[in-house]
Amino acid sequence: MSQPIIEGHDLQVVFGGRKVLDVPYLAVEQGEVLVIVGPNGSGKSTLLQVLALLLPAAGRLTFAGEAVNTRPDKSGLHFRRRMAVVFQEPLLLDTSVRENVATGLKLRGTRGHDLERRISLWLERFGIAHLAARSPRTLSGGEAQRVSLARAFVVEPEVLLLDEPFASLDLPTRYALMGDLKSVLARTSTTVVLVTHDRDEALALADRVGVMLSGRLAQIDRTEAVFRSPASEEVAAFIGVENVLRGKVASQQGGLAWVVVEGRILEAVSELAPDTPVLACVRPEDITLSLRRAGETTSARNRLAGHVARIDDRGSQWRVVVDCGFPLVVLITRQSGHEMGLAPGSEVAVAFKATAAHLIPRA
Amino acid sequence: MSQPIIEGHDLQVVFGGRKVLDVPYLAVEQGEVLVIVGPNGSGKSTLLQVLALLLPAAGRLTFAGEAVNTRPDKSGLHFRRRMAVVFQEPLLLDTSVRENVATGLKLRGTRGHDLERRISLWLERFGIAHLAARSPRTLSGGEAQRVSLARAFVVEPEVLLLDEPFASLDLPTRYALMGDLKSVLARTSTTVVLVTHDRDEALALADRVGVMLSGRLAQIDRTEAVFRSPASEEVAAFIGVENVLRGKVASQQGGLAWVVVEGRILEAVSELAPDTPVLACVRPEDITLSLRRAGETTSARNRLAGHVARIDDRGSQWRVVVDCGFPLVVLITRQSGHEMGLAPGSEVAVAFKATAAHLIPRA
Amino acid sequence: TSTQLSPAATPPANPELVLATTTSTQDSGLLDVLIPMFEKQTGYRVKPIAVGSGQAMAMGERGEADVLLAHAPDSEVKFMAGGHGVDRKLVMHNDFVLVGPGGDPAGIAGLTVAKEAFTKIAGSKSLFVSRGDNSGTDQWEKKLWREAGITAKGQPWYLETGQGMGLTLNVASEKAAYTMTDRGTYLAMRQHLHLDILTEGDKSLLNVYHIIVVNPNKSDRINHAGAQALSAFMVSPGAQQVIGEFGIAKFGQPLFFPDAGKPE
Amino acid sequence: MDLVWDGIAQAFWLLVRGDRETYQVILRSTQVSGMATVLSVLVGVPLGTLLGLSRFPGRNVLIALVNMGMGLPPVVVGLLVVITLWRSGPLGGLHMLYTPQAMIAAQFVLAFPLVTAFTLASVQQLNPKLRTQILALGASRWQMLLLLLREARLPLLAAVMAGFGAVISEVGASLMVGGNIRGLTNVLTTDIVSATGRGDFARAIALGIILLALVYAASLAITTIQQRTRPS
């Protein structure tokens, strides 16, 4: 792999006596899309601001191999101009929309025809050309967000730092932009660090995902890896692995482990030695659910009988809690829920593959 | 049905010469959750502000049967105090978090123990008790949003007007709050008007959904009805019915219509007369997709053969465009996509029920 | 006459000249006539700074002014004795008058001896407004109280403004009080005042103006030549004639009486 | 510069010796200007808020008038107040001329445009959506005004300071309407003028230093309040 475009060592930020950010090492690779997810107040925006050289942090930071000062002083200007930031809250300047979009370019000395062309292009792309002469004070939430996006993209930077950039956009626009973003990134070699609360956004865009918990990067890895194999119970809980079952490895052979959970045996792909206490994580969408005739039992491994304890309507999906000795959360489409006529009390069978169960050793 | 709590006639708002809101009639029923969806800039926030008596509008408005002035003047104070609003952008006062949450109650004259109890309760519920003494300027985006929510909920109003209230909350919190909200609303008889861009939020919470397009309520109906039977092509497009097929009713019998689309016959539940030009709407998630051996054809109605033209990764779901004479968009889980080993060019069969196809007559 | 003197053949090396003058000469407009004359004749550029006689002499002492026009004989004598000035010439006089409300509660109307008037005012405890600003007028008034053997300062009926004549006259008018004023200022303000001239004509009410050339040793920046030129000009026949005629057109009577060459 | 040192020494002695007259003058300065400032805040803050928040025809003319008010020459104000309070003037019957009350009136006229203009500027700079937010919280008109002013408290305190600073250091109007009558209407500034007029520069400087110290004390108090209310 080539040299990381941004590399941080021992980055720390303390606010009001509390360590809000504490990252021993972080590398952002050239051209990748790194998505940061995490609970509110976990330090995502703080990390982004440190990377953007806007917030002084303890530690060392290099940009394309060059050491940079983490204090937002003059020495950082050169590097700041190679990046662009979309903040969580679009803070527009008290001038026209067009001027707002022009500002970043003007500050970098772009003038004349080139300036006009790029402004028009990006106003167009974000669907705000008709708002060009308006004052930001009169914009709707989504319109303001688009201006904020256009303002960052127009400078066509090497690194884009985006803090929940699509939050207040309507769905069709959001999907369109996500598509656009992917193709733009594929063409140029722009590096993106993106903070989001939208799991689908993360899955769709990310090359790698970092999970931020209480100021620490609890896990940072390729997207599939994070979602399949969360590094800890907390990560698992946060990224939506709702089923974290306490058990113990009974035996293991050829990378397949048999785990005892509440008296039932589960099969999982794992190299862990027998007798290791473990947490078995199974993502709700990896579990299939089918109706079962009353009284019918099943002895197959990873195929458990139970009954529906509770159903939460989550829009296009239902979150079904199945009691099979222990509670197991299953996600099914609204559609199939209706078809099965599922209701609390329904007798069901749940099943998942050995590859869907991920084991974390526990202390 | 009892008397609507809010009723509006001929509500109109004009900004800069443009009619931003134009609603001939709107009734918000006592105790319901009315969700407003629509593209950016369509007038959702404007509508909410008019209902909150914060923006003067042409037209008439009644609150629990009483006529109210749409100008935000003194006469509206009494009614404004029976409502609470969460704005799209949390605008907190320059004092402590606790004071911010206290403000609404204090303005209504609540004092002493009752005040303290309710503040503590709601700070707790939104998980911000530890932030009570902090200045809002130091909060993270999600923390600020929680304060904004607590500030509205603490007054326990008759009507809650919420403008993208969960936008910057992390997913676990969002789900927890959506669950809480449902149970709170079930207990009290609070009326809610909620603006959101999150389709799942709408599906999970709404009793009724209003679709706002260019300042007009293009459709307002029970949730299922809107999502199953969009009133127009535009509504269909906006709420994510991506398959809108131009056709003509060939024959109709006993509520079942046969429609010709691009030379293929589709079955749909409809009372429309033969020869009516129609648009057939099919939601991508209502279509099932299966692999098909190369060359295999199918003659069954609403079961079409085709091949995968394109796959968009949308996180936990894939959006698959199938070319079956005309393009048909299908949503499948990432899981089953992987299992089928789906790729552009794959030979597939798609199928949907007659009840999943909804016909709109076209001009 | 000498007013037709041709301008100086050669302009002086250091034309700038600071004249510290009493406010009355400035306010009456007399200097507005005399100074352009002088400037035309000699090529000097005079900066007349109108201040009280007290401040004028303080400026002289520090060498901040080159020449003074003052009307506080006692201080002037001290000033000369202190070696601050090198040449002091009598220029002109006008007179002080005692003015007061029409009702004249102290009954001083028609008196011609200032001392008597002061005694009556003090005896009846009638309000009296003093300038109290250490100006020439103020010093003169203080001297008259002293000569009358009265300690006025500190009495409840004796008010001090610490300000110029114009303001003091206004205060006296509004408070229906007595005050001592130079005739010129009173005449100029008469129409707005509820005050009448009650005592006048006493010799002790003569207000004498001298021009003093500041000791050039005070500062190496003093324009001594200019000071001497102005001093000479003020007592020249041409200037003296202008002084004698000034004010007749406006008030029907002269405001100043030329005194050059007369004994003190 | 010897004069300045003399002045500092004299100021020190005046204060230490407890010169009764000096203390009286300090007290009077504070009272007159303090009262004038309080009155201008009572008038200027509501007026400035109103001008900042509402739109009505003629508003710009009014704002220009307020801005002009910041340039009201004290001597002209003094003159007009004097003319009004003269015995022959419209308010002559009040017998207010050359009293501290008259000085308060004149200083009020000078200070309130400053307070109004500062208030106007700071209220206008608030996020306009803040008003809507506050109304939505259930505020009445008055409650909204109070909350808005709390949000703008930083520049408002600057406004109070500007008003107080302008009038306590002002001399033209105080002199004309007060008359600098010793023991009755003389204040620090008018005493400075008369000391200067007497050529007593050292005393003038001494009083000037005392005045500066007074203003500094006031501004330190206000600055402390102002900067404390805003966490960094």
Added chain:
Amino acid sequence: MDLVWDGIAQAFWLLVRGDRETYQVILRSTQVSGMATVLSVLVGVPLGTLLGLSRFPGRNVLIALVNMGMGLPPVVVGLLVVITLWRSGPLGGLHMLYTPQAMIAAQFVLAFPLVTAFTLASVQQLNPKLRTQILALGASRWQMLLLLLREARLPLLAAVMAGFGAVISEVGASLMVGGNIRGLTNVLTTDIVSATGRGDFARAIALGIILLALVYAASLAITTIQQRTRPS
């Protein structure tokens, strides 16, 4: 009140007759105070911005000094400038006393604390995140300052007006430093004082009215700019 009418009539005639001296005095007032205002903006705006944006030890003391500066008595400033410029003073060699330049210097000392304090207050009221946002757009320190000031332009224009209003209407310092020398350093306010001293109230009022008109014209210009830049 007849005096006021006389004054108005006289003001009218002075202007219509095109009295050369009057026009000269108006011009000199405008030039001197205009220049002093420009200088105070050049110093006060950067200083106020610095004080508003950075934290350093002693900052509060400095802010208090600036606030105190708003209460600098013109006569004290005049006195100090005079002492400095006196022949015996440290800058006596400049021969600046009793010149318009000296008046500009004194007025600058009076105006710049006002401009600084206004700037400080308005910069502090800006959203602190705005600085971060502007830096993120790629602004250098200077570009950031300029953009911030553009955001705060409303109260800044009020600051300019306050500075100009304070000095053009000021008389104490101008009198002491300029000496009210006819044709050289007399300005509107010092002329008003001397007309009042002469008892020529009508002329005093006439000049006062002209001064007010001048200030009103300036404030109308500034108000128009100020209010135009902010769409409602």
